[in-house]
Amino acid sequence: MKLSCAKNELVNALQIVSKAVASKPQTPILSGIYLRAEAGVLELQATNYEIGLVSRIPAEIEEPGQIALSGRYFQEVVRKLPGDNVDISFNREEKIVHIRSNQANFTLLSMNASEFPTVKPVEGTLQFQIKDNILRSLIKKTVFACASDESRPIFTGCYLEVNDTKVTMAATNTHRLAVRYETFDQPIGSIKIIIPSRILQELLHNMTSEIPTDVTVTCSYNQISFAFDNLYMTSRLIEGVFPDYRRVIPPEFATSVTLNAAEFSSAVDRVSLISRAGDYNIIKLEFANNQVHITSNNPDIGNAEEAVPASIEGPELTIAFNAHYIIDVLRNIDSETCQIRLNQPLSPAAVREQGDENYIYIVTPVRTAH
Amino acid sequence: MKLSCAKNELVNALQIVSKAVASKPQTPILSGIYLRAEAGVLELQATNYEIGLVSRIPAEIEEPGQIALSGRYFQEVVRKLPGDNVDISFNREEKIVHIRSNQANFTLLSMNASEFPTVKPVEGTLQFQIKDNILRSLIKKTVFACASDESRPIFTGCYLEVNDTKVTMAATNTHRLAVRYETFDQPIGSIKIIIPSRILQELLHNMTSEIPTDVTVTCSYNQISFAFDNLYMTSRLIEGVFPDYRRVIPPEFATSVTLNAAEFSSAVDRVSLISRAGDYNIIKLEFANNQVHITSNNPDIGNAEEAVPASIEGPELTIAFNAHYIIDVLRNIDSETCQIRLNQPLSPAAVREQGDENYIYIVTPVRTAH
Numbered sequence: 192m193k194l195s196c197a198k199n200e201l202v203n204a205l206q207i208v209s210k211a212v213a214s215k216p217q218t219p220i221l222s223g224i225y226l227r228a229e230a231g232v233l234e235l236q237a238t239n240y241e242i243g244l245v246s247r248i249p250a251e252i253e254e255p256g257q258i259a260l261s262g263r264y265f266q267e268v269v270r271k272l273p274g275d276n277v278d279i280s281f282n283r284e285e286k287i288v289h290i291r292s293n294q295a296n297f298t299l300l301s302m303n304a305s306e307f308p309t310v311k312p313v314e315g316t317l318q319f320q321i322k323d324n325i326l327r328s329l330i331k332k333t334v335f336a337c338a339s340d341e342s343r344p345i346f347t348g349c350y351l352e353v354n355d356t357k358v359t360m361a362a363t364n365t366h367r368l369a370v371r372y373e374t375f376d377q378p379i380g381s382i383k384i385i386i387p388s389r390i391l392q393e394l395l396h397n398m399t400s401e402i403p404t405d406v407t408v409t410c411s412y413n414q415i416s417f418a419f420d421n422l423y424m425t426s427r428l429i430e431g432v433f434p435d436y437r438r439v440i441p442p443e444f445a446t447s448v449t450l451n452a453a454e455f456s457s458a459v460d461r462v463s464l465i466s467r468a469g470d471y472n473i474i475k476l477e478f479a480n481n482q483v484h485i486t487s488n489n490p491d492i493g494n495a496e497e498a499v500p501a502s503i504e505g506p507e508l509t510i511a512f513n514a515h516y517i518i519d520v521l522r523n524i525d526s527e528t529c530q531i532r533l534n535q536p537l538s539p540a541a542v543r544e545q546g547d548e549n550y551i552y553i554v555t556p557v558r559t560a561h
Numbered sequence: 562m563k564l565s566c567a568k569n570e571l572v573n574a575l576q577i578v579s580k581a582v583a584s585k586p587q588t589p590i591l592s593g594i595y596l597r598a599e600a601g602v603l604e605l606q607a608t609n610y611e612i613g614l615v616s617r618i619p620a621e622i623e624e625p626g627q628i629a630l631s632g633r634y635f636q637e638v639v640r641k642l643p644g645d646n647v648d649i650s651f652n653r654e655e656k657i658v659h660i661r662s663n664q665a666n667f668t669l670l671s672m673n674a675s676e677f678p679t680v681k682p683v684e685g686t687l688q689f690q691i692k693d694n695i696l697r698s699l700i701k702k703t704v705f706a707c708a709s710d711e712s713r714p715i716f717t718g719c720y721l722e723v724n725d726t727k728v729t730m731a732a733t734n735t736h737r738l739a740v741r742y743e744t745f746d747q748p749i750g751s752i753k754i755i756i757p758s759r760i761l762q763e764l765l766h767n768m769t770s771e772i773p774t775d776v777t778v779t780c781s782y783n784q785i786s787f788a789f790d791n792l793y794m795t796s797r798l799i800e801g802v803f804p805d806y807r808r809v810i811p812p813e814f815a816t817s818v819t820l821n822a823a824e825f826s827s828a829v830d831r832v833s834l835i836s837r838a839g840d841y842n843i844i845k846l847e848f849a850n851n852q853v854h855i856t857s858n859n860p861d862i863g864n865a866e867e868a869v870p871a872s873i874e875g876p877e878l879t880i881a882f883n884a885h886y887i888i889d890v891l892r893n894i895d896s897e898t899c900q901i902r903l904n905q906p907l908s909p910a911a912v913r914e915q916g917d918e919n920y921i922y923i924v925t926p927v928r929t930a931h
Contacts (some may be wrong), residue, residue: 264834264862271831287863296829299863461665464634488801491632493657493669 192256192281194228196248198272200290201356203375204246205266206506207534210393211244213264224266226279228252229310236310242390243310245423251344259302260288268297271503294468313416313425315409319353319379324403329360330391332371333520338364340342343451348385348512355381361436362388367516372549378541387432390426396527414443423442439553442538446505449477449545452529454499456521458528461496462487472556474514478533479507487514489536510536511559517542520552562626562651564598566618568642570660574605574616575636577792580605580763581614582632588657593629595677596649606680607632608714613680614758615793626651629672630658638667639785656844657905683786683795685779689723689749693774693789700728700761702741702909705889707758708734718755720803731806737886738809742919756785758794767792809923811909814902816875818848819915825853826891828867832857833884835865839874843927844884847878848903857884880906881929887912890922 206225209486216222217240225236233250236243269277276292278510281288281301290297306426324527330349338346343365352359355378361370394417398406406419459474468488477484483501488494510533521529526545533540578594585883606613609919630653639647642921644663649761651658651671660667698718708716713735722729725748731740764787768776776789779909786795804860829844836842847854853871858864879905891899903910912922 203809261862267834268831268865271834273831295828295865295871296865297863297865303693436644447713457643461638461643464637464641466665491670492631493667495638495665495667499664549568 192226192228192258192279193254194233194250194252194280195278196250196278197234198269198275198277200248201233201269201277204233204248204421207246207397208235208244209266211239211242212242213239213396220259220302220306220308222262223302223307224262225257225259225304225309227257231253236307238308238310240308241387241427242258242393243423243425244393245310247421247423253282256286257304259304259307259536260299264299265290270298297327302505303559310423310425311511312423313411313414314371315380315411315416316406317353317380318409319375320407320539321358321375321407323398323400323406324460325358325373326406327375327395327398328369328406329349330359332523333362333369333521334388334391334395336362336364336367336369336552340364343433344429345385345433347361348429349385349391349408350436351382351384353379353382363434363439363453365437365450365497366513367520367552367554368436369442369520369552370435370436370550375437384410384415385429385431387426387429390415390417390424394424397424419475439539441534441541441553444505444541446503446508446533447464448501448503448531448533449528450499450531452521452524452527454531455501456518456524458485458499459514459517459521462497463518465492465495466514468492471557472514473511474517474560475509475511477509477510478503478531505533505544508533508536510540512540512554515559518552518555562596562598562625562628562649564603564620564622564650565646565648566603566620566644567617568639568647568681570618571603571647573792574603575639577615577767578605578607579632579636581609581612584777588627590672590676590678593672593677594632595629595674595679597627599625600875601911604777606677608678608680611757611797612677612763613793613795614763614927617791617793622732622789627674628658628670629674629677631672635660636667637847639881640671649718649904654838664819680795681795683779683781683783683784685786687723688751688777688779689752690730690775690777691745693768693770693776694777695728696776697765697768698773699728699741700742700765702876702893703739704729704758704761704765706732706734706737706739706922710734713797715755715801715803716758718799719761720806721752721754723749723752725749731803733804733806733809735835736883736925737890737924738806740806740810740921740923741892749894752780753803754780754785755799755801757796757799760785760787760794764794767794768782808852809909810921811904811911812924814904814911816873816878816903817874818846818853818871819898820853820869820871822891822894822897824869825871825899826894828855828869829887829891830882831890832865832867835859835862836884838862841927842884843881843929844887846880847879849879849900857865875903878903878906878931880910881923882910883927887923890924 227234234247236245272292278291289297350361360374409416433452460486474487482498484498486496520542526546530543539553597604604617642662648661657668720731726745728743776788780787801814832855844857854868856866890912899916900913909923
């Protein structure tokens with residue numbers, strides 16, 4: 192293998208695929224990055240068996256081939272290279288890779304490329320195209336609600352349900368639920384799968400193009416892939432049945448509160464400084480007199496209170512939440528104002544964006560002593 | 562106590578003094594910050610017995626007094642306050658401190674201010690004024706050479722020697738030595754002390770004024786203080802006798818090399834990527850043919866080499882160093898070119914700034930197998 196490519200393109204591609212390089216690999220080869228040079232393209236791959244990441248960049252290829260080398264050192268070396276261009280060549284006899292840029296010369300020991308578990312294209316029972324901005328909104332507004340605790344795997348992923356032209360993404364950690372609805376122009380079949388939050392986070396991180404892009408999604412019975420621009424990402428799916436999230440959404444609410452999302456968010460953030468040290472990070476919200484009065488109390492530290500103007504329709508009430516669950520959703524609200532809908536102090540509440548019925552966030556209140 | 566002050570001034574003052582708040586305090590009161598309000602000034606103090614930090618800011622004082630409260634929560638709360646001004650008042654009966662800014666109200670439990678070990682002014686056997694830029698240069702060019710290992714305390718500090726108009730600061734970890742000389746306009750007496758690197762680092766961090774400032778230094782037999790702007794910093798001194806560093810500086814060198822400091826620094830940084838994983842981080846420098854050829858080798862990873870143009874006077878030679886010790890000094894070189902002076906492959910070498918005989922850095926080479 193012998194090629195030349197632009198340093199910053201190689202740095203970017205390495206940054207993307209290195210997210211799948213395991214820090215504690217099951218087998219040594221998984222600490223490596225796989226390179227294949229062919230027909231004007233350098234392809235980089237990394238995988239930890241759970242997810243696989245592939246990035247392609249243009250390269251001047253003098254001799255095609257494939258190599259694998261330590262992900263960590265390859266990335267560090269490339270990032271520090273002095274020039275705009277990088278020459279990479281493989282010496283088959285010595286089993287070393289030469290990396291050159293301006294006056295700097297590195298050699299890195301190579302791994303056995305034939306041992307690398309290359310990322311196979313997912314061959315799907317269902318394939319569809321989705322606009323990146325729609326996919327981004329489905330993920331961004333739900334993935335934060337997943338459980339981080341691995342004890343119940345189905346809650347560590349987002350549930351994707353496609354039905355003709357309707358697409359729904361839902362995520363829950365059993366204390367809060369986020370559901371986003373979108374509509375396709377054309378019917379695209381039917382699917383119900385649970386996608387690990389890990390690959391969705393990576394996808395969100397890499398869907399940064401300002402030009403609208405189509406993402407090709409392919410699902411098999413146990414795998415999913417996303418292809419766009421010069422990226423290809425695969426992941427296993429989570430086995431299991433996602434609970435019927437619809438049952439969690441109350442059919443109606445007695446009280447509806449409208450307030451400025453940014454104002455409310457920074458007030459909750461401040462007041463929760465005091466409760467954060469406690470186990471449940473409890474803040475109390477008193478909806479009355481055209482304002483929400485936010486309080487927290489920690490006998491070891493002190494207490495905090497702040498009021499934010501609010502327009503309240505329906506009965507006034509006081510309710511308590513884990514502050515994290517409120518801050519999380521407010522961070523992902525795009526509208527200037529948000530709506531909070533409530534029933535009783537111990538009944539689930541909803542948070543919605545202003546004028547957008549395609550998103551709902553349900554959060555269970557906390558019982559407090561006072 | 563009751564006062565009002567500017568939020569950003571309070572945030573800055575808290576940032577400064579909080580460096581002396583111990584994360585694992587010997588006694589609970591040391592996790593606190595002490596506040597004294599008097600005559601238009603709010604004074605903040607923190608200490609861990611080793612160092613004491615005092616910062617003063619203007620305040621509108623309605624009722625003078627003193628309080629102590631949790632450093633961690635006070636800092637977090639103040640940083641997040643929404644307004645430009647902060648009102649602080651102490652309720653003596655409830656023993657709580659009220660903090661108000663715009664719509665936000667916090668109360669924090671107070672500590673017993675009378676238990677706080679307030680920072681006492683150092684009463685000195687020697688007091689002198691020094692320009693901040695001279696003090697900054699003395700510290701910046703030496704403090705990085707201190708030992709971080711606490712096993713031999715005298716090497717964890719900088720040696721300060723004042724003799725009439727001459728002032729010298731020296732630091733070593735026994736493998737490398739940095740010495741900076743400065744001259745005063747007037748004789749200021751005589752002193753030989755070892756100052757902990759910790760307080761010098763804080764001092765360097767806080768001497769950021771662009772206007773030339775005089776720093777008042779006061780030394781007692783076991784303490785030192787630095788006063789400037791609205792800051793007062795004290796530290797214990799390190800007991801012991803600093804070794805005669807002059808004996809370590811070779812009287813002459815056979816070879817003198819001049820090279821671009823930034824070019825050399827980034828090449829050493831790159832080449833040491835490969836050696837860094839090893840115990841001694843060894844790089845080899847071959848001074849020959851109007852260049853320095855820098856190489857490193859790690860049998861588990863690979864190797865690296867790069868050449869930088871150099872003007873060499875005297876015999877050519879090859880010598881090896883711990884790359885850290887070279888990178889550290891090059892980071893603190895202010896001149897465009899630097900000089901490396903050498904004798905034999907196993908004799909100490911010197912690094913100097915171009916045209917500045919008031920600074921010398923001595924580094925011991927490493928013996929290599931090949």
